[in-house]
Amino acid sequence: MLDVLRNRTTIRKYSDQSIAPKLMNELLEVACRAANTGNMQVYSIVVTQSDSIKQALAPAHFNQPMVMQAPVIITFCADFNRFNKWCLQRDAKPGYDNFLSFMTAAIDSLLVAEHFCVAAESKGLGTCYLGTTIYNAQQIIDVLHLPELVVPMITLTVGYPAETPEQVDRLPLEGVVHYETYQDYTIEEIERIYTYKENLPESQQFVRENNKTSLAQVFTDIRYTKATNEMFSAMFLDVLKKQGFFLSKQL
């Protein structure tokens, strides 16, 4: 079992084999056994299989080919809408139109996503998370008709693998784990932690192809730039306001 968790790789190419509805149902049942806050289950799972809706979602994910190619696209959402409606029907006054409640629901949705992901991988399925979900949340809200108090957090493409990629590198464990309290990184530690990654042939190729002088510059200048991060920050904050998770007085 630990091997499933240890040996996983992200799968971006899928075979034509569809996922049996019975298996999908089982995986969703299992996913919902993930821990959640106060057993409120403040998340929703939107399972998209139709080509027309995948096509409508694709631009939000920058047309990454997995969206059209995977048999199933799952959008995990922070969701206080259902709980809110239940409260209103039970003479209970909900107070979930705020940032903390959004964060609570976001946490629930991400734990259930990863629980699903592991379940799917244990059954031989391949998955790929799309981080673009929070970049273009409004587009996804429009396509999936997400009501107030629902925000898409992450998307998983799922299917039977049609590739067997090598595992990519990870930082050495001492680079990400701290014992007792956080020990901030010295210059020498940063050097040591990133040496292996920087010396990989694929990293060096990445630097050359992009005409940069360091791998870090590929991230800061091309992949995750200040300008786009700030643009998407503003867009995501607008989404949270529009979906009802920020009272104006809070800002």
Added chain:
Amino acid sequence: MLDVLRNRTTIRKYSDQSIAPKLMNELLEVACRAANTGNMQVYSIVVTQSDSIKQALAPAHFNQPMVMQAPVIITFCADFNRFNKWCLQRDAKPGYDNFLSFMTAAIDSLLVAEHFCVAAESKGLGTCYLGTTIYNAQQIIDVLHLPELVVPMITLTVGYPAETPEQVDRLPLEGVVHYETYQDYTIEEIERIYTYKENLPESQQFVRENNKTSLAQVFTDIRYTKATNEMFSAMFLDVLKKQGFFLSKQL
């Protein structure tokens, strides 16, 4: 393997048995195989075992007994500090002092938390998530010495189980899963989704003990009230600003 995921329950009581360092190391290695954004691994894992630091953390978690009783307390943090430092050492201009980057790091930290959680449970360990981490993040930052661009997201208490609780209920699957697009809930659907939960003897006892007329009121009036949610919203936003994830111009 699916059974580990399916049959899990939250464990709040732990035996005296400590977790072997070799096993802990293996679980942490495995946890880091979780998917993450652009392979930046923008998270840190703080593993606390000393009684004095647990004691210092306990008030932030409202003195829930698991904090002192569990052999290991793990605080999963959104962390752009390490990546930021690396960029600065590599003549790359980081742009991660914004809300999107916080969300990205938060997502990474939660996926790795759940990957760890499943790994631990597959080895017979019991776990309990503490959602209090985002309520009292500043206290945790102070105790764990978290620098700028690091925010604690969720805490997991881990140990060998000294209890075998029954699984708690979940909403029926059709209550949380939507196919193709989100179908908003009708009044009748909300009734149906929550009937089972409301009729559980423990739910009814909960309502009686708290002198309420509905289970929903136990949530809105006692467990997760509007006033405390708004207070913790303001506190968590302040933490994000202080840790450097919000430029004032963004608000």
